[in-house]
Amino acid sequence: MFTGLSAFPLTPLNEGRFDEAAHARLITRLVDAGVDSIGALGSTGSYAYLDRDERRQVARASVRSAGGVPVVVGIGALRTSHVQALAEDAQQAGASAVLLAPMSYQPLTDEDVFELYADVTVGVSVPLVVYDNPVTTHFTFSTELYARIAVLPNVAAIKIPPVPLGANAARERVEAIRAVVPDHVSIGVSGDSAAATGLNAGCQAWFSVVGGTLPEAVLPIVRAARQGDPEGALAHSERLRPLWELFAAHGSLRVTAAIAEHLGLVPPSCLPRPLLGLTASQREQVVRVVEELHLS
């Protein structure tokens, strides 16, 4: 399950409520494009902003629309007991796997995080993806902590932050993690602009923000990397450079939401407040890039 493109759709809201029809359209695009798995309720899917009922509803709707494509469901929350309840809900909804980031309010210690994963993995019966996203969690995993957590029961993959952009540095980073985690644990890269480099460096999967909205635009990167064509993967990624520049300037979530809004895939202002959409002038930049790259 944890190879190739894992595509993370938005959870579109319409005036603050889950828009199930728009969500089904997004999921159907992913199925039709042939993604390898669907990441529902990732950071791109605004999991941290939704209440338990909404998350249950989104998880069920995702599995229903996915037509057999494996669905990974985000179960992160600030409190361990809430994570455990969300894990149960996700499994009952038919999730093929769960994804857990160590959300924080008070700064977390390594022991807090290890015990969180120990408490949660012991109670799940589907594979669990360790989700390392320091930009949102403000927690930094050491390679040693990856190693301790990777041997817990049901841990199947680690979703790592962007790799360094140099090919050698990226390979060193991935090999350093590979050396300390069991072979059955997949390593997947995040950070769309670094994905080609990460796949070329040995990452088995790409957990993608933009791939959840524009799968056709990014699948050539994955296919080239898989077919042993690293130059091709980089060339396909390089073609999308104007998009990566927008991500760097305004954040991948807000830019992807603006693209989906512009293409009519989701309603206007689809993100949960207080997250405002892009400004009018930022949206003009997005529209220019969408047209220049023929994104659809």
Next chain:
Amino acid sequence: MFTGLSAFPLTPLNEGRFDEAAHARLITRLVDAGVDSIGALGSTGSYAYLDRDERRQVARASVRSAGGVPVVVGIGALRTSHVQALAEDAQQAGASAVLLAPMSYQPLTDEDVFELYADVTVGVSVPLVVYDNPVTTHFTFSTELYARIAVLPNVAAIKIPPVPLGANAARERVEAIRAVVPDHVSIGVSGDSAAATGLNAGCQAWFSVVGGTLPEAVLPIVRAARQGDPEGALAHSERLRPLWELFAAHGSLRVTAAIAEHLGLVPPSCLPRPLLGLTASQREQVVRVVEELHLS
């Protein structure tokens, strides 16, 4: 309401459930000591980890035990609509004021945060305290943003992060804020080790972590500052330096919880998981300081 000592008690848990009896004991200590206000469900009160029902219960219990001392209730949440619901609950529980930090998962822009306060202040009928705590929210307010938010309806105070420890630098910082916010908006300092300096520099209130558990230990600082005795305030604070050093090493929340546990005020492991208590050797350090300073 926003002058003097605003004391923030723990929200003690017993095996993961709100311990109302222990909580009532903590509140009663604050009332008996003569604090100026009580900050329920602050960061010290683990607001971010509790669900809506628990928060309603804690808010009601706080007002009930406070015997007329004003209770400020934390209403922070990641999503604006959740904050609005919590504000309503807090007011129905009898809160004298509400306290709002811009919690974040996705990084927030200044506009996101301004609109959050605009959305919330328009709907409340009690004073609101703007809570600036970059360590937990990962959002940094500019002085300009303070100025924009301070003129919104119902904004009554700003809880600022620790001031610089030098007297001149602290005074410059407080005066810079004072210059841009209306006179009716109180400025209160956080960060217990910097409180004497902050009060001497012109802060009207101290929002205190340890004051929520050991009010008698810290009231002399407030009283000296109020009586125009800055040297006395600093001397009382200096006496507690071993405590400030523990806070710097292990975090004020975990140290305060360990003190409360050691003194038998709250059950063991009173914090919400994944927040683990201090280790055995860290607790030994805490006990030594409690004994050395005769804290009780």
